[in-house]
Amino acid sequence: MAQQGEARPSRWRWLLIVVPYAWLFVLFLVPFLIVFKISFSTTAIAQPPYTPVFDLSAGVAGIFDAVRQFTVDNYLWLTQDALYVRAYLSSLVIAVVSTGLALLVGYPVAYGMARAPKRWQMTLLMMVILPFWTSFLIRVYAWIGILKKEGLLNQLLLWVGVIHEPLTILNTNWAVYVGIVYSYLPFMILPLYASLERLDESLLEAAADLGCRPIRAFWRITFPLSIPGVVAGCFLVFIPVTGEFVIPDLLGGSGTLMIGKTLWTEFFNNRDWPLSSAVAVILLLILVVPIVVFQNQEQRRAERERG
Amino acid sequence: MAAKALGAVRRTFAPWEDAAAKPYIEFRGVTKRFGETTAVDTVDLGVYEKEFFALLGPSGCGKTTLMRMVAGFETPSAGSVLIDGQDLAGVPPYRRPTNMMFQSYALFPHMTVEDNVAFGLKQERMSKEEIAARVDEMLKLVKLAPLARRRPDQLSGGQKQRVALARSLAKKPKVLLLDEPLGALDKKLREETQFELTDLQQQLGMTFVIVTHDQEEAMTVADRIAVMDRGRVVQVATPAEIYEQPSTRYVADFIGDINLLEGRVTGIGDTTVRIACTGTGATAFVEQRVDARPGDPAWFAIRPEKVAISLKRPADVAINTVSGEVWDIGYFGDVSVYHVRLETGAIVKATVTNRTRLVERPITWDDKVWLSWSRDSGIVLTS
Numbered sequence: 001m002a003q004q005g006e007a008r009p010s011r012w013r014w015l016l017i018v019v020p021y022a023w024l025f026v027l028f029l030v031p032f033l034i035v036f037k038i039s040f041s042t043t044a045i046a047q048p049p050y051t052p053v054f055d056l057s058a059g060v061a062g063i064f065d066a067v068r069q070f071t072v073d074n075y076l077w078l079t080q081d082a083l084y085v086r087a088y089l090s091s092l093v094i095a096v097v098s099t100g101l102a103l104l105v106g107y108p109v110a111y112g113m114a115r116a117p118k119r120w121q122m123t124l125l126m127m128v129i130l131p132f133w134t135s136f137l138i139r140v141y142a143w144i145g146i147l148k149k150e151g152l153l154n155q156l157l158l159w160v161g162v163i164h165e166p167l168t169i170l171n172t173n174w175a176v177y178v179g180i181v182y183s184y185l186p187f188m189i190l191p192l193y194a195s196l197e198r199l200d201e202s203l204l205e206a207a208a209d210l211g212c213r214p215i216r217a218f219w220r221i222t223f224p225l226s227i228p229g230v231v232a233g234c235f236l237v238f239i240p241v242t243g244e245f246v247i248p249d250l251l252g253g254s255g256t257l258m259i260g261k262t263l264w265t266e267f268f269n270n271r272d273w274p275l276s277s278a279v280a281v282i283l284l285l286i287l288v289v290p291i292v293v294f295q296n297q298e299q300r301r302a303e304r305e306r307g
Numbered sequence: 308m309a310a311k312a313l314g315a316v317r318r319t320f321a322p323w324e325d326a327a328a329k330p331y332i333e334f335r336g337v338t339k340r341f342g343e344t345t346a347v348d349t350v351d352l353g354v355y356e357k358e359f360f361a362l363l364g365p366s367g368c369g370k371t372t373l374m375r376m377v378a379g380f381e382t383p384s385a386g387s388v389l390i391d392g393q394d395l396a397g398v399p400p401y402r403r404p405t406n407m408m409f410q411s412y413a414l415f416p417h418m419t420v421e422d423n424v425a426f427g428l429k430q431e432r433m434s435k436e437e438i439a440a441r442v443d444e445m446l447k448l449v450k451l452a453p454l455a456r457r458r459p460d461q462l463s464g465g466q467k468q469r470v471a472l473a474r475s476l477a478k479k480p481k482v483l484l485l486d487e488p489l490g491a492l493d494k495k496l497r498e499e500t501q502f503e504l505t506d507l508q509q510q511l512g513m514t515f516v517i518v519t520h521d522q523e524e525a526m527t528v529a530d531r532i533a534v535m536d537r538g539r540v541v542q543v544a545t546p547a548e549i550y551e552q553p554s555t556r557y558v559a560d561f562i563g564d565i566n567l568l569e570g571r572v573t574g575i576g577d578t579t580v581r582i583a584c585t586g587t588g589a590t591a592f593v594e595q596r597v598d599a600r601p602g603d604p605a606w607f608a609i610r611p612e613k614v615a616i617s618l619k620r621p622a623d624v625a626i627n628t629v630s631g632e633v634w635d636i637g638y639f640g641d642v643s644v645y646h647v648r649l650e651t652g653a654i655v656k657a658t659v660t661n662r663t664r665l666v667e668r669p670i671t672w673d674d675k676v677w678l679s680w681s682r683d684s685g686i687v688l689t690s
Contacts, residue, residue, distance in 0.1 A: 205380055206413035208400040210427030210478065220426075224417050 032284075039277035040070035050273045074278035083262070084279065088286065090257040094173070094248075095241040098180040102188040102237050103230065105181060110192035110229075111222075114199070125193070128186050140179055140250050147175050147251070171253035179247040184240070188233040195229025196222070228301050235294040243283055259283055320530065321545075322355040329392070331356040331514055332377060332482060336386035339372050346372040348538035349386070356481075359508050359515045361525040364535035365561075370518045373535075374484050377516065378407045390482065401430070406480040410487045412471040414459040420446070420470050421455045427478045445473040448507070465496050476511070483508075485517040489524060501527045522562045526550070534558045550610075555690045559608045564644075566614065566655050567688075568607040572599050580687055581626075582607050588651055589629035594683045609685030614657035614678050616645055618670060621679050628679040629655065633672050645670065647678055 041050040052066035078084045113124045131139060146152045147170040154166040169175050199222060207217040245260030252258070259279065266276035322328040330353025339347040347369040354360045362370035375381045376388050379400035388395050390404060406427070415423050424445050428438045446452045449469040459467060468488065475483060485504075489497045505528050508515045519525050525532045526546040533543045534557075542554045553559035556567060568589065574581035580597045582605050583590055591607040599605060621628050634648035645657045657678055661668075670676060 200411070200413065202409050202411055202413040203415060205400070206407070206409060206415075206474075207426070208380075209378060209405070209407045210474070211401045211430035212426070213401055216430075221415060 035277045035280055038273055039074055039281050040072065041274045041277075042069075042071060042073065043272050043274055048273065049271050074274045075282075077275060078278055078282060084259075087257050087259045087262040088282070091242050091244075091259040092286075094176065094180075094256075094258060095238050095244075098177055098184070098241050099188075099234050099238045101177060101181045102184055103234060106185055106188035106192055106233065107230075109185075110189045110196055113189070113193050114196035121197070128189050128193075132186065136183065137246060140183065140247055143175065143179050143182065143251060144170060147178065170251065171256075173252065173256055175251040176248050176256055176258075179251040180241055180244065183247065184237045187236040187240075191232035191236065192226065192229040195226045195232075199225055228297075231297055232294075235290060235297075239287055239290055239294070242287060320357070322358070323353075323531065328355060330354055331358075331391055332516070333389040334373070334376075334386065335389065337373070337376065337383045337388060338385040339369070339376065339381060340384045345538050347376075347383075350538075350540050352533060352540055352543065354514060354516060356514055357512055359505065359517070359528055359530045361529035361532045362516065362518045362535060363520070363522060363525040363532050363561075365520055367537075368535040369538040370535050371486060374407075374486060374516060374518050377403075377482070378405050378484055379403050404480055405482040405484055406475040406478055407484040407486065408471050408475040408488050410490060412459075412467045414467055414470055414474075416459050419456050419458055420451065420462070423459070423470055424474045424477050427474065431478070441477060445477050448476070449473045464491050465500075468492065468500070476507075476513075479511075480513065482514045482516065485515060487519055488517070489519075489521075497524070498527075504528055526562070534561060536561075552686060553608070553688070556606055556608070556688050559688060564611050564656060564658075566609050566611060568609075568653070568655075570605060570607060572597075572601050572603045572605050575599065575601060579682070580605075582687065588649065590626050591685065591687075592626040592682050593685055593687050595687050597687050597689065599687075599689055603689070606688045607685055608688050609680055611644060611656040611658040612642075612660075613684035614655065614680050616647070616657040616659060616670060616676050616678055618674060618676055620677055627682060628677060630675065630677050631655065633670060633674045633676055636672065643668070645676070647676060 037054075038050055041052060043049055044051040052069040054066055055062050109128075113121060113128075116124060144151070148154075149166045149168065149170070151170070153169065154163075157163045158166065169178075203221055203225075204217055207221050208214070212220065243260050244258065245264055248256045248258040248261050249264070252261075263276050263279045263283070266272045266279060332352075332354040334350045334352040337347055337350045337352075338345065350369075350373060352373075362373060364370050372381055376383055377390070377395075379395065379398060382396070395403060415426065418426070421442055424442045425438050428441055433441070442455075443452070446455055449472055451466060451469050451473065454462065454466060459470070462470065468491070472488070488504075489500055492500060501524060504515070504517075515528075517525070517528060526549075529546060531543060531545055532549050534541045534549065536557055542549060542558045544552070549558060550562055553562065553565075559565045559567065568582075568584040568591065570582040570584035570591070572580060573583045573590075575597070578596055579592065579594055580599070581590065581592050584607055593607065597605070620630075624630075629649055631647040631649040633645055634654060635646040637644035637646070640661070642658050642660050645659065647655050647657060649655060655678055
């Protein structure tokens with residue numbers, strides 16, 4: 001058995017595996033466990049504003065002491081106040097509608113990109129990705145300037161004569177949809193483009209040869225074969241949008257109920273860290289199902305392509 | 308390797324010889340340009356009904372482009388394509404009476420074999436029972452009935468090809484276009500499928516147009532072959548005529564093996580011509596009517612299997628004979644090809660059938676041999 005030759009590859013492989021795990025452990029698992037722990041605490045007028053706080057100097061006994069103070073009151077509170085349930089539901093509804101709108105807008109764009117002459121495709125791809133190079137916050141802010149009563153959109157519509165009174169778009173759910181679709185469109189377009197670009201053109205030629213008109217060929221051949229891209233794009237939009245905060249905060253009104261905003265309010269305005277931690281934990285649990293389904297889909301697709 | 312001429316045996320079928328017959332598919336002055344390059348250059352061609360027609364040529368000669376213009380995937384830059392007398396300009400592929408079998412098969416990966424074959428039929432308004440019956444008939448034709456429920460990714464290459472064939476025949480088109488259909492198959496399967504294709508074509512009475520770069524394939528299946536070179540059709544003839552009477556050196560060289568001896572015309576008769584072959588020092592006396600004058604350059608072309616090789620000096624050394632040394636021998640089991648090096652350095656090939664099972668043959672390397680041929684076994688080419 002080759003000792004020297006085998007020892008080196010396995011050490012590097014171990015390192016390759018350990019690094020991402022360590023990264024995830026430190027930057028995801030540990031923070032999540034902290035939030036999880038805080039969700040079982042109670043508010044206190046202290047720094048940090050909850051109790052118990054683990055005091056390592058008190059030793060193991062001190063930790064057991066703290067754990068005995070844990071309570072599930074926060075979770076019970078979530079079920080008792082209808083606000084939170086409504087906020088969760090509202091977030092899911094907004095996420096579903098936004099995903100649908102993003103699909104409607106993104107599919108034609110991705111289709112156009114995939115069918116464009118090959119030498120243009122790199123440029124088009126760059127144009128889709130380029131907005132990411134600027135600050136997300138500033139781009140959302142820009143929409144305020146466009147959608148407000150004296151904003152660019154109203155000015156344009158008034159000038160053209162389509163309307164006579166400025167429209168109220170800002171601080172309504174419509175503005176939120178615009179903001180979300182705008183910000184998350186690349187997440188929809190890119191997987192769609194990847195899926196459509198891989199489509200074999202000779203399949204469409206074969207369909208035409210067999211008597212199928214172009215529109216029918218789209219629904220019978222192109223769309224079914226692009227479904228993996230549709231699914232991937234929908235998940236990539238739906239999952240983060242459910243917990244979205246910035247866009248509903250900047251563009252939405254007081255009537256826009258999203259769980260991200262609720263969480264923020266609890267945390268910063270009410271200084272209720274335990275309750276907001278509970279909100280966050282529940283949100284994660286709600287999203288676990290689509291996340292796991294998405295992972296499975298992707299894995300199955302990758303296996304199918306490899307095999 | 309000496310190609311064995313396996314031309315179609317159906318000698319009674321020859322509509323191109325009938326002056327009154329009109330071609331079913333016609334190319335009139337068809338040209339196709341892609342930007343700067345001309346893929347097809349002023350092609351005039353006629354394919355008759357029920358013919359098995361082959362477009363043969365190397366990669367890039369324009370044969371696939373020509374066929375795609377019949378299918379409707381390319382439109383001619385100039386000229387017109389007609390089927391049954393009707394100009395197809397402006398007619399999209401889904402309205403043409405043609406069906407195509409693609410080189411990559413282009414099977415729909417998200418449909419079963421059944422659904423693939425039924426796809427074309429679903430575009431016409433056939434009833435469910437009719438569709439099912441036709442699909443069944445097609446799958447039985449290509450012997451794939453038990454695999455009807457499988458998906459393309461569960462099929463072997465040969466099976467995929469049969470599904471593609473069944474799918475393209477399902478609508479019973481007047482013209483079937485085959486784009487290098489047998490390229491991906493191994494030799495044995497290819498040979499079997501070639502004969503199946505010819506049987507199928509006769510059985511169904513359709514016009515088949517096949518595009519291929521494999522000259523053996525073209526010779527096996529086709530009634531007539533059009534040899535193409537860089538966008539132009541060089542010769543259109545039956546396999547036997549292409550093989551034994553090539554019109555140019557290009558055709559002679561492209562099909563099978565050939566000895567091309569360059570020379571000058573030294574004598575012209577009514578039905579004969581005499582050529583002094585400068586490269587070989589031989590004089591060829593050929594029984595052929597040639598339009599040339601003494602002093603014109605010409606090539607004498609003779610197939611290796613028509614060249615006799617012997618250790619004995621023939622009676623008349625003056626014409627149709629040359630001597631040399633055996634430079635190399637190619638052993639192919641059924642034939643041996645002797646590469647004979649002449650005094651001038653040129654190599655002439657002679658093919659001999661290994662009629663006996665002897666391993667030791669009378670003629671071997673470095674032997675001094677005589678090559679000879681009769682006055683009608685070679686031809687003179689002027690281009």
